[in-house]
Amino acid sequence: MGAVTWIEVLTRHREVAARHRCAGPVIHVGRGYDNDIVVDDPFVAARHLRLSMQDDGSWLAEDLGTLNGLHVRGRPLAQARLAPGEEPLRIGNTWLRLRDATHAVAPERPLQEDAKLWPLAVGLPLLVVAMSLLDSWLGQTDRPRWGHAWTSALTQIALVLAWSGAWAVVTRVFSGAAHFTRQLSIACCTLLAVYVYGHASDLLTYALSWGGLAGVSYVAVSLIAATGCLAQLLAVSPRHTGSKAAVVFGMALAVIAWQTVSRTDLRETLGPNTVVSHLQPPAFRLARPRTVDSFLSADAGLKAALDKARVSEQAPPGSTVDDDDDD
Amino acid sequence: MLRIHLLCAGLLAAAVRADPSLAPDAATAPGQSGDAQAIYARVRPSLLQVRTIVQSAQGQSTLGSGFVVGQDGLAVTNYHVVSRYALEPKTYRLEFMAPDGSRGPLSLLAIDVADDLAVVRLQKLGLPGLPFDERALAEQVPKGERLFSLGNPLDLGFTIVEGTYNGKVERSYEPRVHFTGAINPGMSGGPAVTAEGKVVGINVSKRLGGELVSFLVPARFAAALVERARNSQPLGPADAKAEIGRQLLAREQALYEAVERDGFRAVDVGPYRAPETVSDWFSCWSNTNSDAQPKPRALNDTTACSADTSVFVAEQMQTGRIELRHSYLRSAQLNAFQFASFLSHNYSPQAAISPWGRRNTTTPRCNEDFVHIPGTRDGPTLHAAWCARAYRDYAGLYDVVITAVTADRSRESLMVQLSMQGVPYDTALSLGKRLLGTVAWAP
Numbered sequence: 071m072g073a074v075t076w077i078e079v080l081t082r083h084r085e086v087a088a089r090h091r092c093a094g095p096v097i098h099v100g101r102g103y104d105n106d107i108v109v110d111d112p113f114v115a116a117r118h119l120r121l122s123m124q125d126d127g128s129w130l131a132e133d134l135g136t137l138n139g140l141h142v143r144g145r146p147l148a149q150a151r152l153a154p155g156e157e158p159l160r161i162g163n164t165w166l167r168l169r170d171a172t173h174a175v176a177p178e179r180p181l182q183e184d185a186k187l188w189p190l191a192v193g194l195p196l197l198v199v200a201m202s203l204l205d206s207w208l209g210q211t212d213r214p215r216w217g218h219a220w221t222s223a224l225t226q227i228a229l230v231l232a233w234s235g236a237w238a239v240v241t242r243v244f245s246g247a248a249h250f251t252r253q254l255s256i257a258c259c260t261l262l263a264v265y266v267y268g269h270a271s272d273l274l275t276y277a278l279s280w281g282g283l284a285g286v287s288y289v290a291v292s293l294i295a296a297t298g299c300l301a302q303l304l305a306v307s308p309r310h311t312g313s314k315a316a317v318v319f320g321m322a323l324a325v326i327a328w329q330t331v332s333r334t335d336l337r338e339t340l341g342p343n344t345v346v347s348h349l350q351p352p353a354f355r356l357a358r359p360r361t362v363d364s365f366l367s368a369d370a371g372l373k374a375a376l377d378k379a380r381v382s383e384q385a386p387p388g389s390t391v392d393d394d395d396d397d
Numbered sequence: 398m399l400r401i402h403l404l405c406a407g408l409l410a411a412a413v414r415a416d417p418s419l420a421p422d423a424a425t426a427p428g429q430s431g432d433a434q435a436i437y438a439r440v441r442p443s444l445l446q447v448r449t450i451v452q453s454a455q456g457q458s459t460l461g462s463g464f465v466v467g468q469d470g471l472a473v474t475n476y477h478v479v480s481r482y483a484l485e486p487k488t489y490r491l492e493f494m495a496p497d498g499s500r501g502p503l504s505l506l507a508i509d510v511a512d513d514l515a516v517v518r519l520q521k522l523g524l525p526g527l528p529f530d531e532r533a534l535a536e537q538v539p540k541g542e543r544l545f546s547l548g549n550p551l552d553l554g555f556t557i558v559e560g561t562y563n564g565k566v567e568r569s570y571e572p573r574v575h576f577t578g579a580i581n582p583g584m585s586g587g588p589a590v591t592a593e594g595k596v597v598g599i600n601v602s603k604r605l606g607g608e609l610v611s612f613l614v615p616a617r618f619a620a621a622l623v624e625r626a627r628n629s630q631p632l633g634p635a636d637a638k639a640e641i642g643r644q645l646l647a648r649e650q651a652l653y654e655a656v657e658r659d660g661f662r663a664v665d666v667g668p669y670r671a672p673e674t675v676s677d678w679f680s681c682w683s684n685t686n687s688d689a690q691p692k693p694r695a696l697n698d699t700t701a702c703s704a705d706t707s708v709f710v711a712e713q714m715q716t717g718r719i720e721l722r723h724s725y726l727r728s729a730q731l732n733a734f735q736f737a738s739f740l741s742h743n744y745s746p747q748a749a750i751s752p753w754g755r756r757n758t759t760t761p762r763c764n765e766d767f768v769h770i771p772g773t774r775d776g777p778t779l780h781a782a783w784c785a786r787a788y789r790d791y792a793g794l795y796d797v798v799i800t801a802v803t804a805d806r807s808r809e810s811l812m813v814q815l816s817m818q819g820v821p822y823d824t825a826l827s828l829g830k831r832l833l834g835t836v837a838w839a840p
Contacts, residue, residue, distance in 0.1 A: 211731060211739040212694055279766045279780065338760055345763050345782050349741045351733035352778070352804040359769035359778050362833045366826050369783040372762045373822045376787040376795065379759040383789075 075123075076173075077107055080158055080165035095123040099166065100134075113138050113162030121168075128153050129168060138162050191251040194258035198230060199223045201265045230257045241306045252305050260298030264291055272348045277356035281345040285337075288329050296322035432592055436545050437557040439594045440464075443527045446494040446549050447474045447503065447517070447586055449481045458489060462548035462587030462600070463517065466623055467526040470519045473619045474586030475601055476508050477709045479515045483508060483641060484711055486634040493519055496555055507626035510641055511571070511648040512618040513601050513709060515586075516626035527588055530595035533616040538597055540564045546578055546600055546611070548587025556584075562597060566612065570652065570678040570706045573612040574598045580611035589613050642791050645710060646821070649794060652706055652717060653817065653824040660831055661721075665839040666698065669777065669803065669811035671723035672835035679704045679721075695728035695739045707818070714757050716794065716819030721832075724812040733807035740810055746782035746800040758796060761786040767804065772837050777803045777811070779836065783829065788819070797825040799832060811836065 077097065079088040090107045098105040102116035109118075115136035122130050132149040133140040141160040142150045152159065158167040206219035234257045238250040267290055275283045300318045304311060360368075445463040450456065461478030465471070472493070482489040483505060491503035503517040532538050542562040550556050560578020576589055580600050589598045598613025632640060661672035673681065681702040686693050701722040708717045724743060728736050747761055763784040770776035781801040788794040797820050802812045815832050817825055 208732075208734040209738045211735055211742065213691055276780075281763070281765055345746045345765050345784070346780070347741065347744075349737045349744055349780065349802065351737050351807045353733070353807065355767060355778070355804055357767050359767040362768055362770065362830060365764075365766050365768045365781060365783070365833075366829055368764045368766065369785070369829065370822070370826055372764055372783070372785055373795075375762055376759055376785060377792075379762075380787040380789055380792070383759050 074171045075129075075154065076169040076171075077121075078158075078167045078169060079107070079109060080167060082163060082165070084158070084165065097121040099161065109161070109164050111162040111164040114164055115162075118161050119166075124151070131159055136161075187251040187255065190255045194255050194262070195227055195230065198258050198261050198265075199227055201262060202226055205265070226261070230254070230261060233257050237302045237306070245307050249305055253302055256298060256301045256305060260294060260301075263294045263298070267291065267294060273350055273354050275346050276348065276350040277354045279346065279357050281347075284347060285344050288333075289326050292322045292326050292329070293319075433545060433557055433559055436590065436592060436594055437547070440527065440545075440547055440557075440588070440590055441496050441555060442525050444496055444547055444549075444555050444587065445472055445474075445519075447472075447478050448492045448494065449479065449489045450492050452488060452490055457492075460549070460552055460583055461585040462583065463493070464547075464586075464588040464596070465519070465524045465526045466529075466596075466619075467627075468522075469627070470522050470524075471506070471526075471623055471626060472503070472517050472519060473588075473599060473623065474515050474517060475599065475614075476510055476513045476515045477601075478586045479505060479508070479517065480709070480711055483515075483632070483637040486637060491517065493517075493521075495521070495524060504631035505637060506629055506631055507622055508632070508637065508640060508644070509618060509622050510644040510710065511708060512614050512622075514599065514614055514619055514622050516622050518626075518631065527590065527594065527596050529616045529620045530591055530593075530597050533595070533597040534620055536565070536615070536617070538562050538591075543592060544576060544578070544589045544597055545592075546576065546580055546584065546587060546589040546613075548580070548584025548600055550581035550583045552583055558584075560589075560609065560611070565615070568678050568680065570655070570676075570704055571708075572615055572618075573601070574615055576600075576611045576613050577609050578611055579609055638790075641710065645708070645716075645791055645819070646793050648708060649717060649819045650821050650824065652719075653820050653828065656719065657824060657828055657831070661835045663835050663837070664700075664723075666700075666723065666725040666811065667727060667809060668839055669725065670835065670837040670839050671700075671725070671811055671813055672721065672815075672832050673700065673723070674702045674704075674719075674721050676704070678706070679719075694730040695726060695736060697724055697726050697743065699724040710791075716788070716796075718816070718818045720814075720816045722814050725809075726812060727809035729808070731808065736808045736810075740802060740812070743812060744800065744802055746798060746814075747784050748798075757790065758786040758788055761796075768801070768833060770833060770836055776837055777805050779833065780804045781833065785822070785825070791819075793821055794819045795822050795825065796820070797822075797829075799825075799829050801833060801836060803836070 075092050077090045077092055078086050081087050092106060097107065098117060098120055099107045099109060100116050100118040101109055101111065101114045105117065117134050118136050119140060120132045120134060124130055129152045130149060131140060131152055138161065139146045140150065143157055150159065152168060154168040154170040158165040202223035203219050206222065234250060234254040237253040238248040241253065242248040271283055271287055275281060296318050300315055303314045303318065443465045445465065447461045447463045448457045449459045451458045459478065459481055461474060463472045463474030466473055479491060482491050491505065492500060493503050494500045499521060501520045503519060505515060506518050507516045530538065540563055544560055544562045546558045546560060548556065558578050558580065560576050563575035563577050566573045566575045574597070576598065580603050584600045587600045588596045589600060590596055596616050598616055599619055601614050602612045604610040656676055659675040662675050663670040664673045679702040681700055683698065683700040685698045687696050699722055701720060703720040706717045706719055707715045709715050726740060726743060728739065731739060746763060761784045763782055765782040768779045768781045770779060779801040783799055785795050785797045796818050798814065798816045800814045803810045813832065813836060
């Protein structure tokens, strides 16, 4: 036959722990040193499994009378026929997978050296500081209070560093390298996106005179945060993108739903729509000004809604008046 | 303005100087303190305590005063003394107690919400009625005349308080007599009489933060209400509330039509023309931050005109207050964004209809847009907001706040805000039109 077959020993998480190149038609697997492949698993017998190549190129796996047996697709079997690349088989707590030389591997990925990312690692945090200081500066209407502004900027950066550090530790645990720079860049980008969204939303709210936009900003911020978390998860390891996205955005949706419910009370108090709360310089006005009459006819339109609410809306629970008064 | 309907007070003893040496002259020297004794003796049989009783608990809930008029068992008191019963006739009932200790039920015949009066009927007949003073009905009582106010302050027992008639309150929307004397909670609805024992006014309220500044409802309103009530049947449980709604709507309609009739005058502030109220019952107060320490980087000159036009409907509901304020804000030191932040701090289109009022009103609805004011020169562009809410129990009444801030210049702005409590919607719309139309560039 002459074909080279590889046997991969997998961890419980299906990650390759060891690869063995086997040329012969019969391979023995077990804990003893007389095997072709030695497995350090206390739940594997000294001589556990025999793999023998059949004439048609498939393999026959035979349990050699062990306590824990051989499992294929979750079922205990005395023997099973396998083809390379199929579902892994399990002996004890060890998973084995056959690969032949023709197995296609993923294409080469470009080299990402974290060392080359240092401009990002310095630039993005500086940008966050700059953004925070800019925010404070634009909101400053009385005496400049730079100490306050710097404290808030540096607190943010400290939190971003701690957050990225935690992700780096997770990355180190699961993929061997910390990738701190990458995690830091992602965290900074997320924060910057929140800043940019906030300012863009304020400007747009004013420019179009659309107070309702402020009411949905929590949705946008939750989605930005979820995207950031997903990017950090994928930086830990790029596998299982779909399920990670599902989990992260599922959580984001749960947060949004919870926020929506808890805001219902507030909306009952403040009314269904809010008004512009952050005025902007007049240069940002986009909406065409209306005439007084057209503005007032829109105001007149609110009357019907109010009259309807007058009948349908429930009064808020409140204390009843039963104190005694001298009139 | 801190005007209260005698709902809270410090305990002030009424100073009745009973100088025995003057007592024999009392009858021949009207206006002397000594005749307080004689007046009290004459008026006392006509006085009443008016109580609202909680039906289920059989205990008193509120306590006020009243007095008998005429011979057929009618008595006058304040609307606010009987308002609980009028609004919740199933929960409360009315009861009187005469100075001789006799008690009995009262039926409600007529109310006048705007003037805070009510006429009730006693089952007990034979109590002497007090006459109204003819000069008071013609509004010809001279300023400085001695008056005697009677009632049951703080449930301490019937009391006579000496004071001075000080004419009609100037610059007041509601006609009220200014009485200089100590009126206290519990005296509401009691009479203020001349030395001859004739009724000039009905105790109604006093000003907090002043000394002895009290108010009476002029007698002519009480006389008119008594005439109306004389032949009418008691108000049924549903009638009273409907009647209150009707009167309130009419009163508010008249109030806001008076504002509209007088209109707004234009006042130049900086490069802008701002609207200010014309009606003389508004008082305007200006305020600036330019003398603040440390020196502010942006200046705010505000003028607020408000009128004490609120009307009592229930303990938790007074309405009818009007305020118009304009602020000229500017800065040479702030940049355009910082100035916009400064404007935002002063911009609150919903503040005047904040959540505390939700018991009586719906949640507010707002409309907000840029508005262009046409003018001879290209008029200013405004960022305007209209926020309104409806009264649950009183159809046709709304709280409306109109806020407008100019959006032309990056470092100066005029902000105008008109807050109207209990306004009919259409009147609010036409007032809004006049208000926004007044904003212009100063020539």
